[in-house]
Amino acid sequence: MRGKAVIAGIGHTAFGKQPGRSTVSLNIEACRNAVADAGIEKNAVDGLLVKVPTSKVEMMYGQKLAEAMGMSPRFGGVFDQGGASNISMIAIAAMAIEAGQCEVALVTLADNPRTGSRHAYEKVWGDDADFGWSSVVAGYAMIARRYMHDHGDVSDIHAAIAMACRKHGADNPHAQLRLPLTREMYDASPWVVGPLRRDDCCLVSDGAAAVVVMSADRAKDLGVKAPVPILGFGQGNSSIDVPLREDLTETQAGVSARTAFAMAGLAPKDIDVAQIYDCFTITVAMTLEAYGFAPKGKLAALVKEGGFEVGGALPLNTSGGLLSETGMPGLQLVLEGVRQMRGFSSNQVLDAETCIVSNQGGIMHTHSTLILGRQ
Amino acid sequence: MTAAPYDTYRAGLDAGRLTFQRCRACGEAWLPPREDCPHCWSADWGWEEASGKATVVSWVVYHAAFDKRFADRLPYNVAIVELDEGPRMITNIIEIPPDEDVIGRKAILAFERDHDRLLPRYRLDPS
Structure with a gap:
């Protein structure tokens, strides 16, 4: 499957507060922008996969959205793994295209817990x-x-993660929070639920993001200008609830990454830039270790080597991540991976040829990994 | 009709007894209550009473009241303990020392009446 499917277009809405907008409307705006970015017509799209919003869970949401978009997709619906759904749906789209179930799929996410209900959180x-x-x-x-x-004590690691995301977010004109974080600010940040501070926690945001997935051949036929090849994907589901997990610090993130690395024929040392799901700083630390960027408990060495900012050992969350760009659950990280591979990020990693993206959901219940390459 | 497992569990707590389920097919012991063994999927299980001895697995301290019933208790702790018999449960530690890592400490079951219910809480074992 390596390189057979591409992300042909990306789109998003403004991030932050979107009072009075439905998630259907937010999805449509992101899809409109993604299709325009791919340079294709609506009638080329015959697959529609959508993540159910956290602000309001309803049955048949995929069909509700398709109806509002005036579509009768061959392949479509909701796939629910919480935040891991986004990358999993990109993988499902790629597999469906390979299996002849559809040709061009939109994968989309909208949510509005900031002005709507935060009940899920x-x-x-x-x-x-x-x-x-x-x-x-x-x-x-x-x-x-x-x-x-x-x-x-891992406060140095958590602080380094939060500071890198906030620095990158400050450089991103679309970011919801553009306030760089100093170590002093981090240490003074109030507890929410100890041992997590406010600045360990992601934003709560309204907004939407969407991507267009098609085969590399189809992208050539349609004259897509900047297709980004999908080199690998994988998933892993811990599923067991936190109190019952035999080892609270073990998840299936490593299983997910190894599946993706095997498909891509790559290893952690081959990765130039990472977009790691940062609902909380601890999630980033554990994901990087599970992915093999550092042995378990040894992430401090990577921080010392220059850390997670552009120019560092492993630049991560170059658009600001959930901590700074938008707290939307995940698809925006794929959009930033695509921008890095196209060479047009507001925090571009020079000559980056590979980007790994993680999505996860629940309380580390689900995990999904995507590896992107350069055309 | 037989009672739902949680109702039987709750009735035990109301009588001041902490119970858990054990599978008669494979021996697995578990909480919270459920209808089938999560290890071998057997529906053939029975209830046992816990010894009340446990070990702290992790704990957190709330500085925000997401549940408004707890607004006047901040900060308060919630902990995961593992019973000596194996099952895990969510609970509160009574009188947790500040600034001390209590993971791995032994704890003893201590029922307290709260919110009009008997709740199975734990005290750290001083020994």
Whole structure:
């Protein structure tokens, strides 16, 4: 499959607050921009895959969106793995195209928890609500506390991740939060659920992003100007709930990455730039280790080598990530991977030829990996 | 009709007893309550009473009340403990020392009445 499918176009909305806009309308704006970017007509699209919004879960959302777009796609619907859905749907689109199920697919995500409902992030956890067990951030904090117990003080690593994302976000004119973060600001940041501080936590955002997926051959036929080849993809699902995970610091992210690396015929040393799902800083630290960029508990060495900013050992989240660009759950990271491979990021990594992108969902319940290359 | 597993579990707690399920086919023990063994999928299981001895797996401290019922308790802790018999559960540690890593510490079951219910909480074992 390596290189057989491409991302032919990308599109997004403004990020931040979108009061009064439905997620259907946000999806349509992102799709309109993605199709225009690919330089194709709407009637060329015969696949439509969409992530269900966190702000409002409803049945048959994929068909609702297709109806609003005046489409009857051959292949389409919702695939739900939380934040991992985006990359998984790109992979599903690539496989569907290879299997002759459709020719050109839109993969799209819209959400509006900032002006709509944040229930998905703040809800109480079922029968354990009587203990005060609530919110997504607390699940990640449970993992972070155990990680710190096992690996010692990791505040330098968390700070380095947050500072790199915020620096890159400050350089991105589309970013929701364009305020660089100093170490002093990080250390003074208030606790939300200890051991996680406010600046360890991603933004809450309205907005949408979309990509157009097609075969490399089809892109040539249609005269697509800047197709970005998909070199590899993979996924892994821990699924087990956080309290019951035998080792709280182990996920299936490594399984996901190894599947993607095997398809691409690449290894971590071959990766020039990374877009790592940063709902919380701990997620980035654990993902980088699981991916093989550093042995477990040894990420500090990578920070010392110049860290995660452009020009460093491993530049990451070059558009600002969820911590700075937009807290939307994930597809925007793929868009930035495409910009890096096209050579037009606002934080361009010079001569970058490979980009790895991670998406994950729940509280590290799901994971999906994408490796992009240069045309 | 048999009671749903959670209702039986809750009835035990209301009587001041912490119970868990054990599979008669493979021996797996688990919480929270469920209808089938998560290891071998057998529906043939029974209830056992926990010894009340456990170990702290992780814990967090809330500085924000996502659940408004807890707004006047901030900061408060929520912990994961592993029973000596194997199952894990969400709970609170009573009187947790500040600035101390309590992961790996032994803990003893201590029921407290709260929100009109008996809740299975834990105290750190001083020994």
